[in-house]
Amino acid sequence: MSNPQSMIKPSEFHLSGGRSGVLLIHGLTGTPTEMRFVGNGLHRAGFSVLGMQLAGHCGDEADLLATGWQDWYASVVEAADRLREQVDHLFVAGLSMGAVLALKLAIDRPREVDGLGLYGTTFFHDGWATPPIGRLAFLLPLLTSLGIGRRNSSAETEPYGIKDERIRNRIVGAMLSGDSQAAGLAGFPWPSLAELQRLSVHVRNRIGRVRAPCFVAHSSNDDVASLRNVRIIERGVRAPVESLLLDNSYHMVTVDQERGKVIEQSATFFQQIADRKPLDVPRGASMATAID
Template sequence: MIKPSEFHLRGGRSGVLLIHGLTGTPTEMRFVGNGLHRAGFSVLGMQLAGHCGDDADLLATGWRDWYASVVEAAQRLREEVDHLFVAGLSMGAILALELAIDRPHDVDGLGLYGTTFFHDGWATPPIGRLAFLLPLLTSLGLGRRKVSAEVEPYGIKDERIRNRVVGAMLSGDSQAAGLAGFPWPSLAEFQRLSRRVRRRLGRVRAPCFVAHSSNDDVASLRNVRAIQRGIGAPVETLLLDDSYHMVTVDRERGKLVEHSATFFRRIAEQRQPMPASIPRLATVAE
C-alpha cells in the first residue's frame, strides 16, 4: 500500500525506485521522478521507515528498518516492470547500493546521487566530520538526546529553492521538507550502514550512474572516488558544477534527469528481462 508521502507514477516496463535521504522525504525526489516518468519510466518515490514524522518516529527505527522498507518498495515496483533501476540521494544512494549487493539479480542499474559515505563537505560542522565516532558514543549511552541542526546552505545553491525548502522545514512540515536536524542515534545508524556497504562495494554488479556536485557542501568528491575504486561494475560519472549536495532539487536537476534517463534506457535496451526474486519479507544479515 502506498504511503501518504509517496508517489507512484505508472509508465513503461522499465521502473525506477527513488530513495530519499536521512531525515528527508519523497518530495526531494519528486522533480526527478516526474522527469523520468515523462521519459517513459514507471516511478515509485518511496518513504523510508520512520520518516515524514517527528524525531520520535525516526528514533524508533534504525538502518535495518530503513532497508526493509526499501526491499518492500522494490518488490512493489518490480512486480509491474521488466527492468528495475534504483536511485537514491545521499543515504538513499547507500541504501540503493545495499539492495544491489543483497539482491543482484533484481537490480539492473543504480543512480547514485550525492552519495554520502563521509560527511566531509566544506560546510559540514565539526560534529558531522566526527560522525564516524557516533556508533561508539551512542552505544555507551552518550548523546542519545542530541540533535545536529541543519546548517547553511542546507545543501542547495539556488537561493529561491533553498528559501522555499528551508521555510517548509523550519515550519515543521516534515512531510514536505523533512526534519530540521539529525538526531545523533540516527546518524550513528547511518554510519553503521555506511561501513557495512563500504566493506562490500566489490560485490556490486549493477552498472552505476554517479552524479555528484563538484562543490558539495556535505560530501566531498572523496565519496565519488570510493565508488569508482570500490565497485567492480561499470561506473559513469557526472560532476555538477552549479549545485550543492541536494542535486535532485538544485539548479542542475534537469541535467540529472536527462543523464539518468539516458543511462537507464541504454541498460534496458541491452538486457533481457529477468524474473523477480525479491522476497516479500526482507531479512538482513548481521
C-alpha cells in the same frame, strides 16, 4: 498482482509508465518530495516511478529515533517488491543516504537490480559546510552505544545543500515550519547519524559485490559530502561507473540548479541498460529482505 497505488504511503508518489521502473530513495531525515523533480522527469521519459518513504521518516523526531538502518533498508526492499511486480526492469536511485541504501539493495539482489542512480552519495559527512560533529560522525556509534549524546541533535545549517536561493528558501521555510512531510526534519539526531555510520561501514565493506552499472551524479562543490565519496564507488564496485560532476549545485542535486542534467542523463543511462539487458528474472519475483 498487487497494485503499488493501493499500498502507497501518504508521502509517497507512484507514477505509472512503461515496463522499466525506477525506485527513488530519499535521504536521512528527508522525504520523497526531494526526489519529485527526478521522478517527474523520469516519468516523462517513459519510466514507471515509485518515490518511496523510508521507515521512521515524514513524522517527528521520535518516529525517526524508533527506527535504525535495518528498518530503513527493510522499507526499501518492501518498496522494491511492490514496483518489481509491475515492471520488467528495475532501477534504483537514491540521494545521499538513499544512494547508500540503493547500493545495499544491489549487493543483496544482484539479479533484480538492473542499474543504479547514485546522487550525492554520502558515506562520510565531509563537505565544506559540514559542522565538526559531522566530521566526527564515525565516533557516534561508539558514543551512542555508551549512552552519550542519545538526546543530542545537529541542526541543519546554511546552505542546506541547495545553491539555488529560491528553492532553498522555499524548502527551508517548510522545514523550519515543522512540515516534516514536505521538507523533513530540521536536524539530525545523533543516534540516527550513528545508524547512518553503521550502514556506511556495512556497505563500504561489501561494495565490491555491486554488479549493477552505476550512474553517479555529484557536485564538485558538495557542501555535505566531498568527492571522496565518489572515489569509493568508482574504485570499489565491480561494474561500469558513469560519473557526472556538477559545478553549479550543492549536495541536493535532485532539486538544485542542474537537476535537469541529472534527470536527462539518468534516463539515458537506464534506457540504454533496458535496451540491451535480457529478461532473466520472472516478473513478480519476490525480493525477500536479507540483511547479512
